[in-house]
Amino acid sequence: MxxxxxxxxxxxxxxxxxxxxxxxxxxxxxxxxxxxxxxxxxxxxxxxxxxxxxxxxxxxxxxxxxxxxxxxxxxxxxxxxxxxxxxxxxxxxxxxxxxxxxxxxxxxxxxxxxxxxxxxxxxxxxxxxxxxxxxxxxxxxxxxxxxxxxxxNDNQNDNPFDAVKFSIDIKETDYKFVKYLSGSLLYSEDGNLPTDKGIFIVSTSVGKFSEFNHKQHSIERLKKLPNGELSKIKEVNPIVIDNLNGFEIIANGKNADSQDEIVYQVILYNKSEYYILVGQASNDQIQNLEIFKKIAKTFKLK
Missing domain, CATH: 3.40.1000.10 (Mog1/PsbP, alpha/beta/alpha sandwich)
Incomplete structure (x- = not known):
């Protein structure tokens, strides 16, 4: 639980x-x-x-x-x-x-x-x-x-990919789609949820936002992740994916069991909304970090 x-x-x-x-x-x-x-x-x-x-x-x-x-x-x-x-x-x-x-x-x-x-x-x-x-x-x-x-209605179409306006490509990774949760796509390394392996989540902001400092917002958003206040930021880099500007953050954090984990976050800004991609893994941290970066670069708006 x-x-x-x-x-x-x-x-x-x-x-x-x-x-x-x-x-x-x-x-x-x-x-x-x-x-x-x-x-x-x-x-x-x-x-x-x-x-x-x-x-x-x-x-x-x-x-x-x-x-x-x-x-x-x-x-x-x-x-x-x-x-x-x-x-x-x-x-x-x-x-x-x-x-x-x-x-x-x-x-x-x-x-x-x-x-x-x-x-x-x-x-x-x-x-x-x-x-x-x-x-x-x-x-x-x-x-x-x-x-x-x-x-x-059991006959109603509930295809999660029809309900979001973005996509990512996981074909060349071991990650598998696990769950759609109210606008968010959840993936895990072993196809399970919960899992002790790496997870990757793609979400859209809820509501509209006025102009703000995107770099500062990205840092604050990282701190709002579970145990985010314990994360130690290693890098904050500007990034452009699918013609959207944003920031990439790499941090060392703690998972639900207080184990060390790598945290990778990308937020891409599009006018009054943003898209957030988060990867977390306590296992194979160096390898998973590279996988998170690879998946993030495949992000596309439909």
């Missing part, structure tokens, strides 16, 4: 117009829901967004027991991630037990409110996260209604 949460923390937070009376498929999943008025399908995560007020609804599928994951969402645990728990209660969802939470979190100078509906079984957890700024609190009831409208 510790390794699952460790990997999940790595993850950073195409229908044109939705009809609030109809279920709309969530790309990359077998779920559909009724989004609130003004919400359209997101291109950088599995869910919907309202660009005008900065609100979003995101679905994440976690390969771990719902009963274990839901217990881990305590006030104390959330506080370590900068979140304040307002409400946590057991609810009925489609005739089965579910957990509903209300949380607040400050980010980028704004206070965001979150409603989370969590359900699943012994093998997986489905987490539907409705996020909206405190200044748009009037949509709170519509967000909650949307979360509870979620349905599952």
């Amino acid at each position: 510790k390794k699952i949460l460790f990997i999940l923390t790595l993850l950073v937070f195409c229908f044109e117009n939705t009809n609030a009376q109809k279920h709309v498929s969530v790309l990359g999943t077998k779920f559909s829901l009724i989004p609130p008025d003004g919400f359209t399908s997101a291109s950088n995560f599995s869910g919907f967004q309202n660009a005008e007020n900065g609100s979003s609804i995101m679905i994440t599928e976690i390969p771990s027991s719902y009963f274990i994951v839901s217990k881990g969402f305590t006030a104390e645990a959330l506080k370590t991630k900068g979140m304040i728990l307002k409400l946590k209660e057991k609810v009925d969802f489609k005739g089965k037990e579910a957990t509903f939470l209300q949380v607040s979190q400050a980010a980028y100078g704004t206070t965001y409110l979150k409603q989370i509906l969590m359900f699943g079984d012994e093998n997986k957890t489905i987490m539907i996260n409705g996020i909206y700024p405190d200044s748009s609190k009037e949509i709170e009831s519509e967000i909650k209604k949307s979360l509870f409208s979620t349905i599952y």
Whole structure:
């Protein structure tokens, strides 16, 4: 469980117009829901967004027991991630037990409110996260209604590569695709998750950002990785991949078991959003670092 949460923390937070009376498929999943008025399908995560007020609804599928994951969402645990728990209660969802939470979190100078509906079984957890700024609190009831409208369709196309707008090439490496988690593609050296081998994750930023110091942001973003505050940066280099400018960082870090590991991070900036590529390995560190660099250079926007 510790390794699952460790990997999940790595993850950073195409229908044109939705009809609030109809279920709309969530790309990359077998779920559909009724989004609130003004919400359209997101291109950088599995869910919907309202660009005008900065609100979003995101679905994440976690390969771990719902009963274990839901217990881990305590006030104390959330506080370590900068979140304040307002409400946590057991609810009925489609005739089965579910957990509903209300949380607040400050980010980028704004206070965001979150409603989370969590359900699943012994093998997986489905987490539907409705996020909206405190200044748009009037949509709170519509967000909650949307979360509870979620349905599952086994016949729905959930091809993860159709749900992202980027690609990487791992053909000449031992790395294998493992999992799609809400806009992020996860790869591992042995094809397992969790794993004791190297992992590589490609994600897109959630939300839009104004101009900022990209180099400083890259360093700060590295420090936000699990145990990132323990990482010792060796190199910070400017890099250009697929005509996108960014920064490459190489660091020595610690994994979930406090073992030494190599950390490789590339962030590429594209106007008001960015793409983050992270490789981590405690085994064969020199070899894996070269593999991470090789994979990163294959990044392409679709």
